[in-house]
Amino acid sequence: MTDGGQLSGGTTPAGPGSWSSWSADDLEDAQIDLSDFHAVVPAGGAGTRLWPLSRSDRPKFLLDLTGRGRTLLQQTWDRLLPLADADRLLVVTGRSHADAVAAQLPDLPQANILREPARRDSAAAIGLAAAVLVRRNPDAVLGSFAADHNISGRDDFESSVEEAVVTARRGFVVTIGIAPSHPATGFGYIRLGKRLRLQGAPNARRVVQFKEKPDARTASAYLSTGDYRWNGGMFVTRADVLLELLATHAPALHTGLQRIADAWETPQREAVLEEQWSALPAIAIDHAVAEPAAEEGRVAVVPATFGWDDVGDFSSLAELLPADVDQPKVLGDADLVITEGVAGGLVVPGNGRVVALLGVDDLVVVDTPDALMVTTRARAQEVKKLVERALEAGLDVV
Amino acid sequence: MTDGGQLSGGTTPAGPGSWSSWSADDLEDAQIDLSDFHAVVPAGGAGTRLWPLSRSDRPKFLLDLTGRGRTLLQQTWDRLLPLADADRLLVVTGRSHADAVAAQLPDLPQANILREPARRDSAAAIGLAAAVLVRRNPDAVLGSFAADHNISGRDDFESSVEEAVVTARRGFVVTIGIAPSHPATGFGYIRLGKRLRLQGAPNARRVVQFKEKPDARTASAYLSTGDYRWNGGMFVTRADVLLELLATHAPALHTGLQRIADAWETPQREAVLEEQWSALPAIAIDHAVAEPAAEEGRVAVVPATFGWDDVGDFSSLAELLPADVDQPKVLGDADLVITEGVAGGLVVPGNGRVVALLGVDDLVVVDTPDALMVTTRARAQEVKKLVERALEAGLDVV
Structure with missing residues (x-):
């Protein structure tokens, strides 16, 4: 079996990476160390397009929508556990859903459920996780993954995330771009730039631009060029990089989050949360961080090879x-x-x-x-x- | 106001008849005596085309399907009561529905609910009523009206039945023909013959023939001639005439029914019913009586002016x-x-x-x-x- 001129020397099954291996020993050495990687799962959103299955008190992520006996949140957990063990997995969710999250994920440490007093969109949710994480581990690489999407191809998912982590360590905000199956008008698009040619992240490319949800004609044009991917809302970035970008592009949000994070491990947490949270700007992480960072050339994309669906309706x-x-x-x-x-x-x-x-x-x-x-x-x-x-x-x- | 050359002399509203009146006194005199008229309501049929509203234990006639707060059976009662008081109203129904019928029609005498041990089609149900009635009143005129149809235009209904009763007294089997609103393929048709020109039944005509449910092309042809009416299953006839026709055209049924009727007012009723009923031929009244009688020129039709619907689906x-x-x-x-x-x-x-x-x-x-x-x-x-x-x-x- 040849692959890029390299000969696979053993019969050992391929490891979690997507690159070739030389031997079982080399394979061990080649395995990526992900001990700095923390998975963040913002678990919010009512999923009103799935009413009456989803309700405000029983949102989409708490439902088993695929008939496999696991809810979308539990499937997200199952998918992330090989990449970040339970200690390095955070769920950010509304107070009213926190008990249900804890019940569905019994192995998730209570300290890793961040309870939002109210919904303040994704920049606040993920920013809070970044601010809490960076105090636990200054070198933390944070990956954000929605609680209510469906992904098929677990090996492919893992190798994409690994490439994204490698890329994020270099200071990039990294998104995972989904291969579009049809000219969807319901998703944002990512325009691919040049390959970054990073060691350990052979597929990573620069992002030229994020595109808002297009009309049908534009979506068709995107599809035919081959240069566009769907923005599935998956981001991987160093926590400190995310906070630095927030400080620049959403300073009020940054200030509030830092105050909250400073108090997080103290008895003042709830008081400060109560005081600060409601004043935080409600803004999507794409607008707050990813789009301005893309203009500065600081965003990369790893084109995914796994199947993805937002189970949107x-x-x-x-x-x-x-x-x-x-x-x-x-x-x-x-x-x-x-x-x-x-x-x-x-x-x-x-x-x-x-x-x-x-x-x-x-x-x-x-x-x-x-x-x-x-x-x-x-x-x-x-x-x-x-x-x-x-x-x-x-x-x-x- | 002129009508057939007669001058209406008073301001008194028109009576239940459809013919003209001279004065309030004349009107009294002209009112038809219906004391020999007995209404029979066969209440059977599951109405499976209205599932899951109708069920075997809650058939169509027991349901309020028009949202008026009265079930179809109760509306049938309401419609017949001006023509035949409660003593002269019979319901023939299955044993399993008899209690529900009694509950829905609290003013119906228990003796006027005829309980069928099993379903044996309309000739057995109406024939039983005729055989029981003729023993109560040898001159009884019997009108049979389904329990689960909808009729609009109560005055028109009453005048049609009155004409039918007048015609039936002359020995005719009288059906009420429904003006077809569209080329329906789901109903039988009645071909109109010459007017009978009977006193008190100006609209009564001879029936040339009953027609089975036609195909769409035939139904269209029927509609365009104007000579056809829908067979809504309403029959009016002297009870003794009905029994005589049964004796001729369905002798086995006639014999069984006579045995049952002989025992009806005795302690042997249930034993004889049990013995005879299951052996009765299951046959529709149209086939058993109306069609052969039509061939003999003994069937008349009163074309209805009221609205009718079988609430079939x-x-x-x-x-x-x-x-x-x-x-x-x-x-x-x-x-x-x-x-x-x-x-x-x-x-x-x-x-x-x-x-x-x-x-x-x-x-x-x-x-x-x-x-x-x-x-x-x-x-x-x-x-x-x-x-x-x-x-x-x-x-x-x-």
Whole structure:
């Protein structure tokens, strides 16, 4: 087997890296030391496009949406554990969800659940983690991974993160770029620049620019060039680099976070949190850090080879589920679903009741104990409008 | 006001008849004596096309399907009471539904609920009523009206029945023909013959022939001639005439029914019923009596001027319900229904849960405590297929 001119000398299976190995011993030596790597999981967001499955008190990340017996948060944990052991895994979440997070991740140390008094967007959440981490380990490399995405190809995920860590140690803010499967208009895009040719990170490239969610024509053009990746919201960076960028580009946020972090391991934590948090600017990490850093040439991208999905709506969810040909996908007990002349679609029998469908194609039917939702796969992205309608009507199902 | 050359002399509102009146006194005199008229309501049929609203233990006639606070059976009662008081109203129903019938019609004498040990189709049900009635009143005129149809225009209904009674007294089997609103393929048709020109029944005509459910082309042809009416299953006839026709055309049925009727008011009723009923031929009254009688020229028809619907499926049911323009019809609490970009269709929020619809047109969504059914109005006639599927799957929701 040849690979870049190097000959693989043994029958040992390939290690977690993606590069070639010489022998079992060389392979040991070549394994990356990730002891400085800390995984941060911001666990927020209501997932209103998955209503009525997701609710304000039972958000998307707490749900098993793939029928594998593990919630999206638990799957995120499973995926990160080979890269950062439990001590180096932080979850940033709202106070109201912290107990559920602790229950779902029993091996996560309590000290590693950072409780936000209120939602203040991703820059505050990840910035808080960076400010707390840098006090625990000044050389910490921080990787931020959403709690509610689906990733397939665990080895590929690990090797991408490893390359990102290697790149981040050089001072880059590193994003992991997702290979676009279609001209999506619901994601931001990353324009690839030149390869960085870093030792241990052969795929890392400079980022030319972040692009906001494009219209359909622009998305098609991006796709055809091959130079664009989806921004899946995965960032790897040294904690001190992130804080320095925040100090420059979001100074009010930086000041507040530093005050909170100074008090974090003291009895004043809650008092200072209470005082500072509500005044923090609510801004996305992309706007606060990644975009300005990209203009300074300080952002790199590792193009991912793994499959990624943000499980953004029921149509996207349906793609993740297995099904018989021409039958609707079922999330839950398929024995409860009766169909006649039905093709495609998604059924969630979430209340133990029989769900019977006749002559309806590509329909989404979500049955829960207190609310039933019916739409089409084509309209699934608009489900949040129903949540607005329910709120307007004063119905207690949100 | 002129009508057929007669001058209306008073301001008194028109009586129950459809003919003109001379004065209040004349009007009294002209009112038809219906004391020989007995209304028979066969209350059977599962209504599987209305599943999961209708069930074997809660059939269609026991349901309030029009949102008026009265079940179809109760509305049938309300409609017949001006024509035949409670003593002259009989309900023939299965043993398992008799208690529910009694509960819904508290003013119906217990002796007027005829309990069938098992379903034996309409000739047995109506024949039993005739055989019991003729022993109570040898001159009884019997009118049979389904328990689960919807009729609009109560005055028109009453005048049609009155004409039918007048015609039946002359020895005719009289059916009430429904003006067809569209080329339906789901009903039988009646071909109109010449007017009978009977005193007190100006609209009664001879029936040339009963026609089975036609194909679409034939139904269109029927509609364009103007000579056809739908067979809504309403028959009026002297009880003794019905029994005589049964004796001729369904002798085995006649013999069994006579034995049962002979024992009806004796302690042997249940024993004889048990012995005879299961051996009775299961045959529809149309085939057993109406069709052969028509060939003998003994069937008349009163063309109805009232609105009629058999509430045969959810699409038909939707037509009966009021709604805002472009909104789905709702049977139940409309406050539970949230819609966005939805036109047409029918929602039955039958379990107190919120039903939210997005971007689905002409959909039928029926929510009950143990089963949810979703189909389109176009496919609503096929709902019984889902009942078969549920039975095959061994699901206890039928």
